[in-house]
Ligand SMILES: Nc1ncnc2c1ncn2[C@@H]1O[C@H](COP(=O)(O)OP(=O)(O)OP(=O)(O)O)[C@@H](O)[C@H]1O
């Protein structure tokens with residue numbers, strides 16, 4: 001590993017730590033998940049060494065329903081760390097600076113959602129990001145910067161790439177272990193069939209790298225939003241926003257050409273759902289064959305049972321299975337059939353398996369599956385599939401470049 005780690009950081013310092021606490025938000029309530037548990041290890045270690053620990057993280061994207069304050073995150077993090085985590089509703093203004101200054105050795109503070117600051121989001125190179133006000137103002141308060149947010153390392157945002165140019169910088173324990181595991185996986189080769197299950201809501205992340213995964217993956221099994229977009233490209237009347245949704249149309253605009261090209265050039269490697277599930281008028285799960293859909297009038301929330309059976313067969317014939325994104329809205333048990341069915345099939349075979357994604361990895365615990373039945377469960381989604389393709393992660397690259 002060519003970055004500095006916590007083993008290289010002298011204790012007793014003022015440390016700014018970038019975590020990835022991006023979590024599902026249901027009816028305004030932030031859901032606990034493995035990201036809290038994993039990052040708590042880094043935070044606890046720093047606090048126990050007598051550092052003043054200030055955490056910085058994001059939640060959602062501006063304009064989305066899950067773009068909320070980190071106030072609840074502080075309470076959830078505190079439970080996992082086993083000590084108090086203060087919260088300040090400010091990121092780098094006077095209130096935040098005062099709260100940082102008030103901190104004693106061993107105390108932990110969480111700053112407000114960093115994506116609420118204008119400087120954070122537009123992607124730019126580290127050099128440019130290091131000069132923005134957010135980075136300059138906060139850097140003056142700290143002796144060191146720790147990046148633990150492996151799962152956001154594919155974004156060139158200020159809090160992820162700006163600080164290593166202006167502060168001594170280190171990888172946190174999650175960054176260190178995820179980087180090690182995912183890099184090792186990327187260099188593995190397999191004799192038998194390699195399958196990737198592609199689902200979730202961030203279709204753009206996966207579709208963008210499917211070309212590059214061609215060398216690694218023999219079969220793609222699609223579901224979730226990406227799955228419907230592929231069905232739309234194949235000519236079915238699905239894969240569009242209805243009822244105030246905001247999942248399909250923008251992603252269709254961005255990816256339609258790539259999807260069409262993928263279907264044309266490697267259609268034989270791509271398996272699409274043959275049936276889909278939705279909520280009927282009685283609130284029950286109902287299913288429809290894709291070829292029988294005349295018009296999309298409501299959301300499809302899972303793949304159907306025929307599709308699950310077909311995917312189950314493919315998984316059982318595979319030597320390696322990678323999962324990125326859920327096949328349906330698994331948080332609602334009625335629509336967990338696809339995601340859980342595939343995960344169970346993986347768990348029952350002895351194939352090499354990786355389940356990735358902050359949301360998706362939660363399904364393992366929610367449905368009583370054991371992490372031991374998978375080779376690696378990553379809390380990273382987009383970053384882990386990029387690592388598989390060997391694509392660089394800008395936030396890791398800058399940690400390496402600035403390491404001494
Ligand atoms: N058909 C669907 N309709 C609505 N939500 C869906 C559907 N299919 C999957 N999902 C949702 O996708 C979410 C997971 O997808 P997402 O793209 O966020 O992946 P992730 O595993 O969390 O990866 P990342 O770490 O990149 O965010 C789940 O919370 C699930 O409810």
Ligand SMILES: O=C(O)[C@H](O)COP(=O)(O)O
Nearest residue numbers: 020022151152358381382
């Ligand atoms: O949840 C994630 O995958 C990371 O936190 C990155 O979030 P983003 O896709 O909104 O940049």
